[in-house]
Amino acid sequence: MTEKNLADLTATEAAHLIHEGALKSQALVEACIGRIREREDDVRAWQYFDPDVALEQARHADERFANGEHLGLLHGLPVGIKDIIATADMPTEDGTPANKGRQPDADAACVRALREAGAVIMGKTVTTELATRFPGKTRNPHNLEHTPGGSSSGSAAAVACGMVPLALGTQTGGSVTRPASFCGIYGLKPTLGMISRQGVTMQSHTLDTVGVYGRSTQDLALIGDALSIPDPSDPVSYSRAIGGLAATVADRREKPAPRFAFVRTPAWDKADSAAQKSIIDFVARHSHAITEAPDPVIFETIIDAHRCVQHAENAHHFADIEARARDLLSPTLREILDLGRTIPAKDYLDALALRDMAYRELTALLDRYDALVCLSACGAPPRGLESTGNPIFNGMWTLLGVPTVTLPLLTADGLPLGIQIIGKRREEHRLLRNAAWLDRAARV
Amino acid sequence: MTEKNLADLTATEAAHLIHEGALKSQALVEACIGRIREREDDVRAWQYFDPDVALEQARHADERFANGEHLGLLHGLPVGIKDIIATADMPTEDGTPANKGRQPDADAACVRALREAGAVIMGKTVTTELATRFPGKTRNPHNLEHTPGGSSSGSAAAVACGMVPLALGTQTGGSVTRPASFCGIYGLKPTLGMISRQGVTMQSHTLDTVGVYGRSTQDLALIGDALSIPDPSDPVSYSRAIGGLAATVADRREKPAPRFAFVRTPAWDKADSAAQKSIIDFVARHSHAITEAPDPVIFETIIDAHRCVQHAENAHHFADIEARARDLLSPTLREILDLGRTIPAKDYLDALALRDMAYRELTALLDRYDALVCLSACGAPPRGLESTGNPIFNGMWTLLGVPTVTLPLLTADGLPLGIQIIGKRREEHRLLRNAAWLDRAARV
Numbered sequence: 001m002t003e004k005n006l007a008d009l010t011a012t013e014a015a016h017l018i019h020e021g022a023l024k025s026q027a028l029v030e031a032c033i034g035r036i037r038e039r040e041d042d043v044r045a046w047q048y049f050d051p052d053v054a055l056e057q058a059r060h061a062d063e064r065f066a067n068g069e070h071l072g073l074l075h076g077l078p079v080g081i082k083d084i085i086a087t088a089d090m091p092t093e094d095g096t097p098a099n100k101g102r103q104p105d106a107d108a109a110c111v112r113a114l115r116e117a118g119a120v121i122m123g124k125t126v127t128t129e130l131a132t133r134f135p136g137k138t139r140n141p142h143n144l145e146h147t148p149g150g151s152s153s154g155s156a157a158a159v160a161c162g163m164v165p166l167a168l169g170t171q172t173g174g175s176v177t178r179p180a181s182f183c184g185i186y187g188l189k190p191t192l193g194m195i196s197r198q199g200v201t202m203q204s205h206t207l208d209t210v211g212v213y214g215r216s217t218q219d220l221a222l223i224g225d226a227l228s229i230p231d232p233s234d235p236v237s238y239s240r241a242i243g244g245l246a247a248t249v250a251d252r253r254e255k256p257a258p259r260f261a262f263v264r265t266p267a268w269d270k271a272d273s274a275a276q277k278s279i280i281d282f283v284a285r286h287s288h289a290i291t292e293a294p295d296p297v298i299f300e301t302i303i304d305a306h307r308c309v310q311h312a313e314n315a316h317h318f319a320d321i322e323a324r325a326r327d328l329l330s331p332t333l334r335e336i337l338d339l340g341r342t343i344p345a346k347d348y349l350d351a352l353a354l355r356d357m358a359y360r361e362l363t364a365l366l367d368r369y370d371a372l373v374c375l376s377a378c379g380a381p382p383r384g385l386e387s388t389g390n391p392i393f394n395g396m397w398t399l400l401g402v403p404t405v406t407l408p409l410l411t412a413d414g415l416p417l418g419i420q421i422i423g424k425r426r427e428e429h430r431l432l433r434n435a436a437w438l439d440r441a442a443r444v
Numbered sequence: 445m446t447e448k449n450l451a452d453l454t455a456t457e458a459a460h461l462i463h464e465g466a467l468k469s470q471a472l473v474e475a476c477i478g479r480i481r482e483r484e485d486d487v488r489a490w491q492y493f494d495p496d497v498a499l500e501q502a503r504h505a506d507e508r509f510a511n512g513e514h515l516g517l518l519h520g521l522p523v524g525i526k527d528i529i530a531t532a533d534m535p536t537e538d539g540t541p542a543n544k545g546r547q548p549d550a551d552a553a554c555v556r557a558l559r560e561a562g563a564v565i566m567g568k569t570v571t572t573e574l575a576t577r578f579p580g581k582t583r584n585p586h587n588l589e590h591t592p593g594g595s596s597s598g599s600a601a602a603v604a605c606g607m608v609p610l611a612l613g614t615q616t617g618g619s620v621t622r623p624a625s626f627c628g629i630y631g632l633k634p635t636l637g638m639i640s641r642q643g644v645t646m647q648s649h650t651l652d653t654v655g656v657y658g659r660s661t662q663d664l665a666l667i668g669d670a671l672s673i674p675d676p677s678d679p680v681s682y683s684r685a686i687g688g689l690a691a692t693v694a695d696r697r698e699k700p701a702p703r704f705a706f707v708r709t710p711a712w713d714k715a716d717s718a719a720q721k722s723i724i725d726f727v728a729r730h731s732h733a734i735t736e737a738p739d740p741v742i743f744e745t746i747i748d749a750h751r752c753v754q755h756a757e758n759a760h761h762f763a764d765i766e767a768r769a770r771d772l773l774s775p776t777l778r779e780i781l782d783l784g785r786t787i788p789a790k791d792y793l794d795a796l797a798l799r800d801m802a803y804r805e806l807t808a809l810l811d812r813y814d815a816l817v818c819l820s821a822c823g824a825p826p827r828g829l830e831s832t833g834n835p836i837f838n839g840m841w842t843l844l845g846v847p848t849v850t851l852p853l854l855t856a857d858g859l860p861l862g863i864q865i866i867g868k869r870r871e872e873h874r875l876l877r878n879a880a881w882l883d884r885a886a887r888v
Contacts, residue, residue, distance in 0.1 A: 312789035316797070319790070345756035345792035346763070346785050353760070 006031035007162035010215040011077055012222055012246075014165055018076045021065070025076025029058035029120055032078050035162040042144050044137040045158040047083040048090050049123035054078060057120040064118075072118030073226045073246075079114055080158045080167035082151075083124040084131050085210075086199035087111055094201050095127040095136050095151075098325035108199025109231050110168060110210050117226035122164050125154030128388060130318065131170055131203060134330035135388050140182060142415055146381040149179030150388030152211075156183040159213040166223050167213045172204050172310060174377070174394025176211030177406045177420060182381035182389065184408040184416030188212050188220040188432070189394075191425045192401035193238050196231035204313035205236075206352070207306075207398050217436040220405065221245035224428065238426070248429045249436045258370035258434045260286075260421075261293035265374050266300055267392040272379035274412035279375050279419060282410060286441060290373060296361035298354065299396065305351035305358075306395035312348045315340030355399050359425075362400060366424050371434045376406040376418030393420065403428050405435040409442045450475035451606035454659040455521055456666055456690075458609055462520045465509070469520025473502040473564055476522050479606045486588050488581040489602040491527040492534045493567035498522060501564040508562075517670045517690075519562030524602045524611035526595075527568040528575050529654075530643035531555055538645050539571040539580055539595075542769035552643025553675050554612060554654050561670035566608050569598025572832060574762065575614055575647060578774035579832050584626060586859055590825040593623030594832030596655075600627040603657040610667050611657045616648050616754060618821070618838025620655030621850045621864060626825035626833065628852040628860030632656050632664040632876070633838075635869045636845035637682050640675035648757035649680075650796070651750075651842050661880040664849065665689035668872065682870070692873045693880045702814035702878045704730075704865075705737035709818050710744055711836040716823035718856035723819050723863060726854060730885060734817060740805035742798070743840065749795035749802075750839035756792045759784030799843050803869075806844060810868050815878045820850040820862030837864065847872050849879040853886045 006014075006028055017023035033051045040046060061076040081087060084094050086104035093099050111121065126136040128151035138153035140146040141161035148157040152169025156179030159167050169176040171189045180187030188211055195210040202208055212223045224245045231237040262283045268276070283290045315337050322329065322337055329337075365372070378390045397404045402425050406418035421438065423431030450458075450472055461467035477495045484490060505520040525531060528538045530548035537543050555565065570580035572595035582597035584590040585605035592601040596613025600623030603611050613620040615633045624631030632655055639654040646652055656667045668689045675681040706727045712720070727734045759781050766773065766781055773781075809816070822834045841848045846869050850862035865882065867875030 313793060315788075315790040316793035319794075341788060341790050343789045344759075344785060345787045345789045346759040348789035348792065349757060349760035350763075 007035040009165060011165040011219040012216060014077055015074065015222065018065070019071060025058040025061040025120060026055065028076065029054050029078050029122070032122065032162070032164055039141065039161050039163065043139055043141050043157050043161055045080070045125055045154040045163060047093060047124045047126050047154065053089065054120055054122050061118060061120060072116060073222060074114060075118035076120060077166060078120045078122040078164045079223070080122050080125045080155050080164040081111060082155050082167070082169050083127045084170060084201040085111060085168060087121060087124065090121070090124050092124065095129045095131065096328065098321055098328040104199070106199065109196035109229070109233070110227055111199070113227050113229050119226070125152070125158055125167060127151050128153060129330050129333055130201065131172060131175060132314070132333050132336065133388065134332045135385055139385060140381050142184060146383050146415065147182065147385055147388050149182035149377070149381060151175040152179050153388065155213055156180055156185060156187070159183070159185050159215065165215060166219060169211050169213060170200060171209050171211050171394065171398055172207045173306070173398060174391025177394045177404060177418065178377050178389055178391055180213060180406045180408070181376035181418030182416060186214050186216055186220055186408065187406045188224060189398070189404045190224065190428055191403045193236040194224070194242065194403070194428060195227045196229065196234045196237050198231055198233045202317050204310050204317065206309050206313060209398060217405065217407070217432055217439055218246065218249050221249040221432050242428060245428060245432055249432050257289055258437055260290040260371055260373050260434070260438065261365060261369040262290050263293055263295050263372050263374050265295055265393060265396065266303055267378070270378050270390060270392050271375055272412070275375055275377070275379040275417055278410040278412050278417055282419065282442070289438070289441065293365065293369070296358065296365060298358045298361050301354060302358050302396045302399065303392060305354045306399040308343060308347055308351040309399060311336055311340035312343040315343070359400050362402070363424055371431060372422040374420050374422070376420040380412040380415035380417055397422055401425055403431050405431060407435060407439050409439065451479040453609060455609035455663040456660060458521055459518065459666065462509070463515060469502040469505040469564060470499065472520060473498050473522050473566070476566065476607055483585065483605050483607065487583055487585050487601050487605055489524070489569055489598040489607060491537060491568045491570045491598065497533065498564055498566050505562060505564060516560060516562030517666060518558060520564060521610060522564045522566040522608045523558055523667070524566050524569045524599050524608040525555060526599050526611070526613050527571045528614060528645040529555060529612060531565060531568065534565070534568050536568065539573045539575065540772065542765055542772040548643070550643065553640035553673070553677070554671055555643070557671050557673050563670070569596070569602055569611060571595050572597060573774050573777055574645065575616060575619060576758070576777050576780065577832070578776045579829055583829060584825050586628060590827050590859065591626065591829055591832050593626035593821070593825060595619040596623050597832065599657055600624055600629060600631070603627070603629050603659065609659060610663060613655050613657060614644060615653050615655050615838065615842055616651045617750070617842060618835025621838045621848060621862065622821050622833055622835055624657060624850045624852070625820035625862030626860060630658050630660060630664055630852065631850045632668060633842070633848045634668065634872055635847045637680040638668070638686065638847070638872060639671045640673065640678045640681050642675055642677045646761050648754050648761065650753050650757060653842060661849065661851070661876055661883050662690065662693050665693040665876050686872060689872060689876055693876050701733055702881055704734040704815050704817050704878070704882065705809065705813040706734050707737055707739050707816050707818050709739055709837060709840065710747055711822070714822050714834060714836050715819055716856070719819055719821070719823040719861055722854040722856050722861055726863065726886070733882070733885065737809065737813070740802065740809060742802045742805050745798060746802050746840045746843065747836060749798045750843040752787060752791055752795040753843060755780055755784035756787040759787070803844050806846070807868055815875060816866040817882070818864050818866070820864040824856040824859035824861055841866055845869055847875050849875060851879060851883050853883065
């Protein structure tokens with residue numbers, strides 16, 4: 001097996017080899033470091049990366065294996081961490097000069113969970129400014145002239161080009177799903193509450209959700225299991241670990257084929273014609289499993305509702321950094337904060353009430369289908385690095401707090417495009433099983 | 445026993461006699477009806493009262509007793525229901541001409557719980573307009589020229605003068621505690637979530653709390669046990685029934701005496717000198733149990749934070765009734781809604797964040813004491829019916845979502861004044877035990 005091959009393993013394949021003793025963490029991490037050396041000048045996925053810190057963790061993992069110690073789910077696997085997620089041994093700069101050199105005292109809860117599962121914390125990946133709109137330096141590994149999407153730009157690009165098999169992102173609008181779509185990888189944005197947000201720089205407590213990237217649905221399930229740990233310090237945290245995601249996805253026993261509803265969503269008109277054609281063709285090819293369904297009527301105003309909640313909460317959560325360093329914030333973000341401060345509480349509360357009504361309509365639709373499918377983005381990654389693209393196909397699901405998986409099954413203009421699978425809140429098992437089914441069906 | 449005596453029994457005494465077969469529900473309800481006939485022209489506690497509907501329920505309760513059926517905690521006991529709480533067999537007019545003749549299809553969850561516990565739903569008690577500031581017709585039974593307080597005016601007045609032993613109120617600012625203080629009765633405003641709000645006209649989902657009135661701490665515990673039923677339809681509802689409140693209060697086994705902290709609170713300067721003197725004397729008389737403690741520093745801004753949340757949520761929740769019938773709303777309420785609509789979402793979110801910080805400071809104080817005590821109101825019930833008095837001693841506890849008990853242990857200017865006992869969220873057992881201890885100590 002060459003170094004190149006190792007860096008391109010799925011996390012699940014690598015975990016299997018490590019647990020069998022057929023692969024050392026150090027070899028895997030060295031392969032990933034090799035890939036970073038090869039591609040980082042072009043892709044620019046990393047905000048902080050020190051090969052020695054990564055290798056030290058890998059050697060420690062190999063020693064523990066040699067000592068016969070209990071192995072966690074992610075033993076020896078390198079994971080990239082979006083740079084708004086606190087790490088005790090690496091800076092966490094939030095993509096803003098206002099937090100240059102910030103060094104947290106402690107790991108975020110999700111990083112702690114990764115370490116407990118045996119993972120190697122590979123480094124910190126580039127985020128847009130405070131995980132909002134203003135882009136970081138990362139380029140799309142499929143075409144360097146194009147955006148990788150954002151805000152989890154570095155995490156998605158790193159997984160896409162073999163720098164790490166797994167990475168953490170976060171989503172407030174479309175920051176997990178869109179970069180996965182643009183970079184051609186698998187992404188899971190779980191239900192609000194499945195993964196603790198303790199230690200993650202907050203911009204919107206109603207929306208902020210930690211998500212994961214991998215190279216297969218099985219990978220998403222594997223890291224999902226490691227990260228589902230109840231945390232009373234995050235008020236939305238599940239009260240119990242869910243577990244069993246990987247076993248659910250691995251279970252190939254014959255079951256009735258799931259029934260999917262294709263929804264255009266109120267964002268449809270913002271999709272370009274290549275993207276529209278791509279998903280319509282996909283639906284037609286899979287007409288045995290996918291039926292088009294009309295959008296719930298209430299969805300008409302859901303995009304505005306999402307924006308209202310995000311901007312109002314931005315103004316609240318970023319008040320301190322703005323007071324301290326407004327001139328270090330981008331004009332884009334300053335404009336959002338100025339706008340956010342003008343939103344009346346009544347509009348904000350109306351938007352939250354609309355979310356609750358829309359979720360009731362969504363569950364009625366999901367009582368009739370196993371999952372929904374829609375585009376993951378408006379099209380292929382746009383050319384240019386001055387914007388990370390439009391999150392309009394994602395914000396509604398973030399507002400609704402429902403879990404989504406994006407699968408790299410479409411293309412548009414010769415570049416990757418994802419298809420989004422949506423389920424009910426807290427039904428990650430069912431969603432991942434259905435997503436895995438569709439992924440296999442599409443690859444036959 | 446004369447009719448008069450029966451109407452003045454505590455709920456606990458009456459329940460005991462009924463369960464023993466020594467008292468029929470019909471006799472008890474007839475005594476209460478007698479009291480209503482005697483005093484209603486003066487006190488005006490009832491918005492809807494039909495003696496036949498009450499007597500029919502009482503006779504049914506007596507039949508079930510005669511048939512040896514299982515008896516609930518409140519078997520045969522009459523309970524008054526504030527007229528913003530839905531009843532399937534009586535109108536629910538919310539104290540506003542805009543809802544004149546409104547007849548709900550179903551009982552509110554708390555009314556259903558009362559019926560399941562065997563209670564007789566005696567009638568609907570007067571509320572201020574939509575449980576906000578504009579007064580109803582009720583007068584204080586201790587002095588008809590004075591306000592009974594609000595918004596649960598009728599419920600407090602009815603319990604105070606023997607029309608019912610128990611009643612339901614609700615609190616958004618000080619609407620359970622203040623009327624109890626003014627009318628000289630016992631009141632419990634539990635933790636947000638102990639009693640479901642399903643079917644209760646909502647003005648503020650962050651603040652609205654169903655509470656209870658009785659004639660002793662044991663009465664509060666008795667009806668509290670009947671009403672603590674988990675309800676998934678109210679997102680703040682406890683996930684389990686708490687139960688055992690009455691047993692906790694009844695348990696007189698020797699325990700270490702509780703230690704209370706007297707806090708003046710940021711409302712202190714609004715209390716009149718008679719009220720200030722009354723509680724300072726009380727604290728001095730009970731110096732073996734009560735020590736003065738400084739207010740948590742953060743409390744300084746908590747009164748404003750409460751007002752901000754209430755008015756912003758009022759504008760949201762009353763938007764429909766305002767759109768339909770603004771000219772039927774009082775100028776007072778219209779002014780609140782006009783103000784509420786101008787509150788920025790950022791201020792609203794800042795207020796909620798302040799609540800969370802203040803609760804952390806409060807729990808630090810409650811780690812050192814068993815409970816806090818403070819005034820229940822600014823003074824004796826004010827003369828005149830054009831205002832229901834100032835809720836400034838109560839709103840902070842409502843915002844914090846903590847349980848409070850008010851005990852009728854003080855007087856000012858020859859009229860009743862309550863003392864408020866405050867505990868940690870979800871610690872109703874501990875709070876009621878401590879309140880009962882202080883009540884007994886004060887009556888020795």
